[in-house]
Amino acid sequence: MKKNKLVIADIARHLKISITTVSFILNGKAREKRISDELTEKVLKYVKEVNYTPNHLAQSLRTGKTDLIGLIVENISNPFFANVARLIEENAYKRGFRIIYCSSENDTEKAKELIRVFHERQIDAYIITPTTGTENDIRNLLRENLSVVLFDRYFPDLQTNSVVVDNAQSTYNAICHLIEQGFQRIAFLTVESDQTQMNQRLDGYNRAIKENHLKKYIKKFPFQKKGHDYIESITQFFKKEKTVDAVFFATNYLGISGLEAIKNLNKKIPADIGVISFDDHDLFRLYSPSITAIAQPIEQLSEQLINILLEDIDSKKPNRKTKKIVLTAPLIVRESSLRR
Amino acid sequence: MKKNKLVIADIARHLKISITTVSFILNGKAREKRISDELTEKVLKYVKEVNYTPNHLAQSLRTGKTDLIGLIVENISNPFFANVARLIEENAYKRGFRIIYCSSENDTEKAKELIRVFHERQIDAYIITPTTGTENDIRNLLRENLSVVLFDRYFPDLQTNSVVVDNAQSTYNAICHLIEQGFQRIAFLTVESDQTQMNQRLDGYNRAIKENHLKKYIKKFPFQKKGHDYIESITQFFKKEKTVDAVFFATNYLGISGLEAIKNLNKKIPADIGVISFDDHDLFRLYSPSITAIAQPIEQLSEQLINILLEDIDSKKPNRKTKKIVLTAPLIVRESSLRR
DNA sequence: AAACTTTGCTAAATCGGTTTAGTTAGCTAC
DNA sequence: GTAGCTAACTAAACCGATTTAGCAAAGTTT
Numbered sequence: 132m133k134k135n136k137l138v139i140a141d142i143a144r145h146l147k148i149s150i151t152t153v154s155f156i157l158n159g160k161a162r163e164k165r166i167s168d169e170l171t172e173k174v175l176k177y178v179k180e181v182n183y184t185p186n187h188l189a190q191s192l193r194t195g196k197t198d199l200i201g202l203i204v205e206n207i208s209n210p211f212f213a214n215v216a217r218l219i220e221e222n223a224y225k226r227g228f229r230i231i232y233c234s235s236e237n238d239t240e241k242a243k244e245l246i247r248v249f250h251e252r253q254i255d256a257y258i259i260t261p262t263t264g265t266e267n268d269i270r271n272l273l274r275e276n277l278s279v280v281l282f283d284r285y286f287p288d289l290q291t292n293s294v295v296v297d298n299a300q301s302t303y304n305a306i307c308h309l310i311e312q313g314f315q316r317i318a319f320l321t322v323e324s325d326q327t328q329m330n331q332r333l334d335g336y337n338r339a340i341k342e343n344h345l346k347k348y349i350k351k352f353p354f355q356k357k358g359h360d361y362i363e364s365i366t367q368f369f370k371k372e373k374t375v376d377a378v379f380f381a382t383n384y385l386g387i388s389g390l391e392a393i394k395n396l397n398k399k400i401p402a403d404i405g406v407i408s409f410d411d412h413d414l415f416r417l418y419s420p421s422i423t424a425i426a427q428p429i430e431q432l433s434e435q436l437i438n439i440l441l442e443d444i445d446s447k448k449p450n451r452k453t454k455k456i457v458l459t460a461p462l463i464v465r466e467s468s469l470r471r
Numbered sequence: 472m473k474k475n476k477l478v479i480a481d482i483a484r485h486l487k488i489s490i491t492t493v494s495f496i497l498n499g500k501a502r503e504k505r506i507s508d509e510l511t512e513k514v515l516k517y518v519k520e521v522n523y524t525p526n527h528l529a530q531s532l533r534t535g536k537t538d539l540i541g542l543i544v545e546n547i548s549n550p551f552f553a554n555v556a557r558l559i560e561e562n563a564y565k566r567g568f569r570i571i572y573c574s575s576e577n578d579t580e581k582a583k584e585l586i587r588v589f590h591e592r593q594i595d596a597y598i599i600t601p602t603t604g605t606e607n608d609i610r611n612l613l614r615e616n617l618s619v620v621l622f623d624r625y626f627p628d629l630q631t632n633s634v635v636v637d638n639a640q641s642t643y644n645a646i647c648h649l650i651e652q653g654f655q656r657i658a659f660l661t662v663e664s665d666q667t668q669m670n671q672r673l674d675g676y677n678r679a680i681k682e683n684h685l686k687k688y689i690k691k692f693p694f695q696k697k698g699h700d701y702i703e704s705i706t707q708f709f710k711k712e713k714t715v716d717a718v719f720f721a722t723n724y725l726g727i728s729g730l731e732a733i734k735n736l737n738k739k740i741p742a743d744i745g746v747i748s749f750d751d752h753d754l755f756r757l758y759s760p761s762i763t764a765i766a767q768p769i770e771q772l773s774e775q776l777i778n779i780l781l782e783d784i785d786s787k788k789p790n791r792k793t794k795k796i797v798l799t800a801p802l803i804v805r806e807s808s809l810r811r
Numbered sequence: 812a813a814a815c816t817t818t819g820c821t822a823a824a825t826c827g828g829t830t831t832a833g834t835t836a837g838c839t840a841c
Numbered sequence: 842g843t844a845g846c847t848a849a850c851t852a853a854a855c856c857g858a859t860t861t862a863g864c865a866a867a868g869t870t871t
Contacts, residue, residue, distance in 0.1 A: 136615075138857055149821045154859060165819055187591045188532045189857035192826050197528070199571075206557065213553040217546065217574055224573065229588065231539075231571045233564065234557055248569065251527040275476070387753050394757065413727050414754045417734065478827055489851045494829060505848055529827035533856050 137183045146177060157185065191253065200440065201249035202232040203242065203259045205283075211383060211410050211427060212260070215282075218433030219258065226441060228255070236356045237324070239264035246272065256440050260284060263325045278443040280436055284328040285455075292443060292453045294435045296460040298328050301425045302335030305379060305407045305462050308423075310343050312470040314377035314405045318348035320365065320389065321381035332381050332409060348375055352385075361388035362395070369396055377405030377468070383412050390418060406467040420466035427460050477523045486517060497525065531593065540780065541589035542572040543582065543599045545623075549699075551723060551750050551767060552600070555622075558773035559598065566781060568595070576696045577664070579604035586612065596780050600624060603665045618783040620776055624668040625795075632783060632793045634775045636800040638668050641765045642675030645719060645747045645802050648763075650683050652810040654717035654745045658688035660705065660729065661721035672721045672749060688715055692725070701728035702735070709736055717745030717808070723752050730758060746807040760806030767800050
């Protein structure tokens with residue numbers, strides 16, 4: 132109907148003072164700029180009375196600060212990312228930052244475009260699960276002295292802040308645990324991806340298998356953007372590799388599809404097949420039998436992310452140090468990996 | 472290091488033409504404003520060459536359009552909301568809109584604050600799961616002729632766009648299904664909430680119970696912001712109400728906690744207790760026994776949401792009609808509710 | 812009482828675009 | 842030969858804030 136949003140000029144006009152004075156007072160610079168307490172109070176009272184709030188766009192244009200943090204995750208509907216998103220948002224919110232997010236769907240072009248769009252909007256900082264091929268785009272952000280933190284994965288050649296888990300070690304531990312339990316033909320199911328976290332998980336598997344002189348069973352499925360439905364592919368794998376006696380799923384959605392495939396094939400866990408999945412999930416805790424999983428420390432991870440970022444935003448000196456945090460992801464041993 | 476972001480004046484200066492001309496060309500108004508094809512091409516070529524992109528903040532300040540949609544959900548880490556978020560974002564992205572989101576955590580003050588902050592940032596449209604007590608804040612948005620769609624729940628007294636499911640009918644159907652299966656003492660576990668969707672689910676239960684002359688077992692748990700851990704409360708409920716032979720969980724997180732409570736109590740589903748939950752979840756599909764659930768039509772819901780919103784954004788006439796969509800939420804019958 | 816400070820406030824530039832209202836040069840019309 | 846028209850472009854206002862530079866009046870110093 133009526134667009135009666137007040138602007139600072141309205142305030143100034145009504146009180147018969149200058150815009151400058153109002154601005155100083157609203158920004159807490161009254162003392163510093165020697166505005167009298169009397170006038171300060173009068174302005175604050177009136178502003179409150181008419182419920183004036185500044186136009187954030189105009190402020191941002193002038194100051195260059197948007198108080199926005201861009202969050203680019205692989206897929207916001209994945210519980211891991213959704214939980215990280217919630218915790219980040221909660222923290223950021225408290226400190227006056229809002230989150231603007233998008234899912235990259237592991238698509239290089241979409242990820243590049245997202246970085247461009249966020250940049251256009253002058254967001255203050257970036258939290259990114261980087262997609263292969265976006266290394267240069269991120270390098271450009273750094274070159275402009277912007278605040279960036281990568282998580283879940285990173286670019287080894289890029290000097291950035293990052294928070295990840297010890298993918299290789301935790302996977303190594305998980306595979307060793309299966310071996311200790313007497314499993315011998317352990318498969319590693321993953322998605323086709325060049326991202327560090329997936330490579331490291333594979334490295335952990337390879338090391339454990341090699342050290343124990345076992346046979347490798349590695350299957351990489353093409354990454355699926357929609358639905359994350361790998362049931363059919365996993366079923367095919369098990370039909371082909373009948374002697375496999377344990378399986379490690381390299382992501383939570385593979386784990387979920389895998390359980391369904393195993394159920395369909397009427398294989399018993401852990402008697403017929405031992406199971407461990409990367410990422411924990413309500414399902415793994417409550418499934419019968421319960422599923423052993425590597426649990427990413429989501430709270431710690433989110434807290435580190437936001438702390439590093441806010442610190443970085445504050446200390447805007449060029450060539451500041453970057454932090455690379457590696458968190459431990461514990462193995463939650465449950466029934467699915469216990470033979471005895 | 473260097474902040475070498477180009478601005479439109481740089482382009483104009485380099486080509487020795489006016490800023491106006493560049494702006495017209497970039498906004499596709501070259502023909503309309505009678506800029507020669509020759510110059511148009513030259514400008515576009517140069518802009519591409521130096522990779523200039525306009526400052527979106529400045530554009531927004533001038534035009535009043537931000538191409539931002541604000542999404543306020545109860546909790547982004549709830550799979551239902553996370554999935555809706557992903558689908559909305561996917562659709563909005565295609566049409567040039569970005570999403571800025573926040574979780575209200577069902578907290579009236581936070582929700583009000585979020586609406587205020589989004590408003591300050593001049594976002595173009597709002598998608599909201601409204602929290603009790605925010606009716607007036609939303610009314611104010613409507614008064615300013617802004618685009619708003621509510622979902623999951625709504626305010627009956629407020630003339631807004633909304634997309635919800637037939638909570639009462641689907642719950643009624645679910646309870647009738649339990650009764651047909653021979654369950655007699657059916658409990659309804661919910662959270663303390665005055666929101667329409669929860670009330671309607673309760674209404675559906677009440678009607679089914681009344682029509683069949685059964686006894687009501689209703690328990691409302693205080694809403695928990697963090698963790699959504701209702702295991703202990705639900706366990707207590709079952710210990711107290713030993714004769715209950717079936718249970719309807721009014722939300723997915725109650726369902727998940729409920730399964731854990733039932734597991735801890737060593738009750739067998741469905742022999743000792745029949746189970747149905749509102750909202751579907753990977754866990755319900757894969758649990759043993761599989762859990763009957765009312766599945767919200769997430770794709771349909773998201774598509775309706777974004778369509779209504781974009782239509783509304785386009786037709787900005789005052790007093791335009793509002794759409795109230797009610798979708799059917801089917802009952803997915805699984806093992807947990809079958810006696811025979 | 813002139814010179815200098817301090818107090819209290821403001822005009823105008825600025826951020827980087829869009830848009831309104833022209834201007835200029837060349838051509839046609841009569 | 843000048844009035845009128847059009848093609849091609851531009852100066853300047855504007856969006857709504859922040860910030861720099863500076864001014865007038867009162868107070869203080871010498």
